[in-house]
Amino acid sequence: MSEQQVGPKTIVITGAARGIGLATARILATRGNRVVMSDLDGELAAAEAEKIGDRAAGFGVDVTDRDAVREHLEMVEREFGPVDVMINNAGIASASPNILEQDPKITERTIDINLKGAMNGTIEAIRLMEPRRRGQVVNVASLAGIIGVKGLAAYSASKFGLVGFTESIRLEFADKGIKLTCVMPGPVDTGMMDGTSSSPLVSMLAPEEMATGIADAVTTGKPRVSLPRSSWLLARTISVLPPAIGIRVGHWTRIDRIYTEVDPAARAAYEERISR
Numbered sequence: 001m002s003e004q005q006v007g008p009k010t011i012v013i014t015g016a017a018r019g020i021g022l023a024t025a026r027i028l029a030t031r032g033n034r035v036v037m038s039d040l041d042g043e044l045a046a047a048e049a050e051k052i053g054d055r056a057a058g059f060g061v062d063v064t065d066r067d068a069v070r071e072h073l074e075m076v077e078r079e080f081g082p083v084d085v086m087i088n089n090a091g092i093a094s095a096s097p098n099i100l101e102q103d104p105k106i107t108e109r110t111i112d113i114n115l116k117g118a119m120n121g122t123i124e125a126i127r128l129m130e131p132r133r134r135g136q137v138v139n140v141a142s143l144a145g146i147i148g149v150k151g152l153a154a155y156s157a158s159k160f161g162l163v164g165f166t167e168s169i170r171l172e173f174a175d176k177g178i179k180l181t182c183v184m185p186g187p188v189d190t191g192m193m194d195g196t197s198s199s200p201l202v203s204m205l206a207p208e209e210m211a212t213g214i215a216d217a218v219t220t221g222k223p224r225v226s227l228p229r230s231s232w233l234l235a236r237t238i239s240v241l242p243p244a245i246g247i248r249v250g251h252w253t254r255i256d257r258i259y260t261e262v263d264p265a266a267r268a269a270y271e272e273r274i275s276r
């Protein structure tokens with residue numbers, strides 16, 4: 001049996017300097033938890049943590065560096081106490097008309113950050129949690145982890161991988177008191193969506209709406225979170241259609257244009273940031 005955790009938790013969030021991670025840190029701190037915000041951009045993470053107040057602290061950590069992730073979590077345990085929840089949120093998404101037109105460095109980086117980075121965080125957190133038989137790992141995947149997305153092949157590959165990894169780890173640690181939550185957002189209004197097209201059937205969430213779903217899962221331990229509900233149902237439906245029909249549905253609903261008909265000028269700053 002796992003110990004029941006009551007009261008405030010110590011929660012590490014990767015990629016917490018911006019977007020969904022930042023919004024999640026704000027909500028979890030407001031709810032009385034201690035949040036440790038890590039990001040590739042440590043200065044921004046520290047500045048945002050300072051704005052949140054005493055319950056937050058920001059650090060620079062590259063999730064692709066397994067040793068750095070381990071050392072970061074060990075530092076958190078020394079300075080702030082046992083890590084109760086690890087939220088692997090850091091991620092990038094580069095849009096390209098097709099995989100041949102994507103810079104191979106970005107293709108690799110997408111897998112390194114979104115899949116291997118989240119695996120690093122999961123493994124190193126569970127290593128600390130397992131002896132205590134208590135803890136939760138929240139992995140932020142995507143609906144692109146259950147359906148293919150035109151223009152986002154590497155991203156979709158990384159998120160399919162992360163969904164499979166998370167679901168498998170849940171089975172491996174089900175009787176060891178470790179909870180796994182797989183988050184599968186639809187489009188969320190962050191830098192990641194800059195300059196993309198829209199589909200009349202796909203609504204865009206505010207980061208705070210997605211963050212509320214993640215923060216609620218920290219309270220409930222829910223195994224899967226997908227918002228908005230309408231996009232989850234659409235993606236589930238497409239995932240079971242015969243591929244030829246799925247292609248047509250993607251075309252009629254304009255979903256296939258979200259990441260292929262992009263405004264390069266509006267997207268330039270985001271694409272430049274993630275390629276650094």
Ligand SMILES: NC(=O)c1ccc[n+]([C@@H]2O[C@H](COP(=O)([O-])OP(=O)(O)OC[C@H]3O[C@@H](n4cnc5c(N)ncnc54)[C@H](O)[C@@H]3O)[C@@H](O)[C@H]2O)c1
Binds near residue numbers: 063190
């Ligand atoms: N925005 C969406 O539409 C959407 C949809 C589905 C899933 N997601 C997922 O949500 C997560 C957060 O995305 P977001 O939209 O908030 O993006 P964002 O760009 O606003 O924030 C991502 C953060 O991750 C950080 N980061 C990037 N590489 C890192 C690394 N190697 N180590 C540590 N931090 C790193 C960035 O510096 C940035 O602050 C991602 O995993 C993303 O794939 C986003």
